[in-house]
Amino acid sequence: MRKYLLDLTVSGNEKLSGNYILMKLTSEERLPDMLPGQFAEVRVDNSPSTFLRRPISIHFVDRDANELWFLIQLVGDGTRKLAELKKGDIVNVMVPLGNSFTMPSLEQQELLLVGGGVGIAPMLMLGAALRNLGYYPTFLIGARTKKDLLQLDAFENYGKVYMTTEDASCGEKGFVTNHSILTQKFDKIYTCGPTPMMKAVAAYAAKNNIDCEVSLENKMACGVGACLCCVTDTTEGHKCVCSDGPVFNIKDLKWQI
Amino acid sequence: MRKYLLDLTVSGNEKLSGNYILMKLTSEERLPDMLPGQFAEVRVDNSPSTFLRRPISIHFVDRDANELWFLIQLVGDGTRKLAELKKGDIVNVMVPLGNSFTMPSLEQQELLLVGGGVGIAPMLMLGAALRNLGYYPTFLIGARTKKDLLQLDAFENYGKVYMTTEDASCGEKGFVTNHSILTQKFDKIYTCGPTPMMKAVAAYAAKNNIDCEVSLENKMACGVGACLCCVTDTTEGHKCVCSDGPVFNIKDLKWQI
Amino acid sequence: MADLTTNIGNLVMKNPVMTASGTFGYGEEFSDFIDISRIGGIIVKGTTIKHREGNPYPRMAETPSGMLNAVGLQNKGVDYFIDHIYPRIKDTDTNILVNVSGSTVEDYVATAEKVGELDKIPAIELNISCPNVKEGGMAFGTSCESAAKVVSAVRKAYKKTLIVKLSPNVTNIAEIAMAVEGAGADSVSLINTIMGMAIDAEKRKPLLSTITGGLSGACVKPIALRMVWQVSNAVKIPVVGLGGIMNATDAIEFLLAGASAVEIGTANFIDPTVTIKVIDGINAYLDKHGFKSVKDIIGQLETK
């Protein structure tokens, strides 16, 4: 898929509950095609401590408004600088990068999308794409506490939404893998979130023989498969999270699960 | 004189003609005492290329408004970042630094204050201080063209103002040392501006046996006489522009004039 | 429009801007962003005789105005390169150079020989300076004797343009450059990364799997520029300068310090179009200052 280097204009930058922002970017031109699971490498200007770009998942593409959405957790200087941007500011992005989630090949599949923390970001775009293909996916969203549960309304447009919080402030108490919905049968699981969560989901999937795709993170420099900084261990050796991933099928990873 | 490290609040940041800004800073507390010729070391935040502080002269202290004024020419990343600051933003400054212009010891002196380009910055505070002591100084201001002539109204509060521009767009044509006012007799000259200008003024002063003080610039790191980066040649060897200066009497410098 | 052509030994380049090994993949990764044939030369990833998996991850850490990497020469080996990658890239209208790495003199020689048979590869860059591999690598580049030994051996086996990439992790880089010149190199390129380290204070652990890694990016520029200046004052062969070049002004500084060409590495990650901007910027500088050719500024630093 063709990659672009674009100067996009901030059309919205909303502070959400917890420590998250929802940033919307637009362009005079039609935004390029992007697939669920892909990401952007975002330039952070005027941050002395942000030398390299920041990888951020494509949260959603609103084709009507010609808007690209990022859901960003503020963790350090770079993300905090992004949070300061105002409507009309320019953000330079390399987009779309990476592979994407695999669409199911059969009809009538029961699909489970598990997101943890800011790992829900790619799940919205994925849910929308699946709904568009006629599926009605189930979202299972885990967070530490109620205020880390984001974009629930948006998810509800595309499927059923279940939740867990570690402090029981919303949905069922505990981790996603404790949720009662997992007693149902699923044909495929897609997941993105903290590594321990993804490993637990992967273990559940493996045990129940469910096809499972995970979206990984790693430290990145180039974002396009050129520098080999971002590798992960696979059955075929080191692969780049940025270009061979970020989406991997768990059967190709060397996770001890 | 006691030095302070202060977080000051921008109370005004005006774009002047040409490529200059007039920045006004204030504080909840009374601003410390400062003398004409002293400067501040200003921290520039969020500029990846501005590692060290930027030395900026004290242009004026408005005691009624409790405001410290800087007159700044935008030449690089640091000064451009300062120009972007808005009312209410915080600027960290080390102030006041350096020595100061010497006040005349006799009454009834004819004093000439020569400023070139942004070198007029310390001349306003100096003019105000001299006027306050009962002198009526003469300002001679040189610039390349009309739009580089700044703060003329402010200077007129304290003395007579004469001008030269290289393109004759305002005042007499040429350099300050060509101005007809120099045919008059002066007892003391104070000057700040580009080195070639100051050297020409110093040569004029030396030839006519006029006491003359110049305010020098140099690359600075610490601003407080600790690092010895900012030295200039004097009859007593290397002296620091930041702590022994920035004001030097030309008889102590080793200028070939 | 000034004349941007420059020479490295027998190698003629349409402009002095190359991409640094390990930072530009095989060029293809950047072809959506720029017309890579406009670049003066593309130096592909470090290539070894056998397939190498490289180091475990994490392999990257950000530092003030720079980054550390610990990739460790991951590559599929020279045979895979010849069979699968070379056919894909060989017709790019620019110079494609292979960065040849190894652990033993024999490995270097064998790899260089194989690459020497490829028609469309006019030159190699011999990497005797990789700080990210345990055996060989940087060790060759840190003493005059071992540097001369590997270069002599490769020189016998490789007839086209031989550029030797030097390590900055040495007391006297000019001496190493002279040893390499004496051993028959057509050119030296410098600098490779500087050995550095980063720690996660909260976890009390190194940020790289290998504890130490190679520092690159803007932060190393003052060191790289100094070494290029020292080396170009010490050798007669052309020098290729790199290390922290982020824009055209940086590149011009290296040319003034004595480099006949430059390489751009880490900056490609920050702006994938940087090479084109540097080429255009050098041209604009030459026009502005009235120079007809880039050769008119090489080594023209005025030091009184």
Added chain:
Amino acid sequence: MADLTTNIGNLVMKNPVMTASGTFGYGEEFSDFIDISRIGGIIVKGTTIKHREGNPYPRMAETPSGMLNAVGLQNKGVDYFIDHIYPRIKDTDTNILVNVSGSTVEDYVATAEKVGELDKIPAIELNISCPNVKEGGMAFGTSCESAAKVVSAVRKAYKKTLIVKLSPNVTNIAEIAMAVEGAGADSVSLINTIMGMAIDAEKRKPLLSTITGGLSGACVKPIALRMVWQVSNAVKIPVVGLGGIMNATDAIEFLLAGASAVEIGTANFIDPTVTIKVIDGINAYLDKHGFKSVKDIIGQLETK
């Protein structure tokens, strides 16, 4: 409140934070901003046997996340220090150390002897690593033999705590550290500045009067940290770590890498109160992580 005391040989420090020579003057320059007696130690400007005018100007150039200096050991000589400066600063309630520099072994010894007679100076830092002087200086610090020679001679003449400041401009800093340890040093401090260069592309001239200068500041931290880690794994004497420390986290990284104390240099220019912030920050870190003493984290980097 954790126990912040640390030892360098016989020298007891109330906390591990010192100021680096040449960046903090004689302390007095900063006393309007902070209570300098809170600092663990103040290392004053490089002092030589005779008055030195230092290098011509310009002496400073800014670089990405750092700066170059070419001060060249300007100082009024050890006698002036003893007669005029020492009396003013000797009663500061902290350790005052003198950074002893020289061009010949005799100079070093003579200066160390004179400083040895000052009651209130409990230690010297022997600077065998200044890149900004033509004769001597860094040359002593770039070979094991010359480093050992000058240290042995000073050791004989100086009985109090002897810290030797190492140059980073070497192939193998651990070897130099071991040579210096063998010659009787009580401690090594590192790093001094890294030799670098900056050019004004528009004027085609160097930005420093001396063409090259010493690089310091945040940009050098990864290199300094790596060297501190290498040296503290190689020697038994305590190591003082410095180079690019800008905040408490940076300082903690050096302690974890094996430094028993740290020095803060360039950061003083950016924030004249940084030393106090670092001391408080180390304390907060120790409390947060449940360490009773700073000694509990020295060298405690987990590398599996």
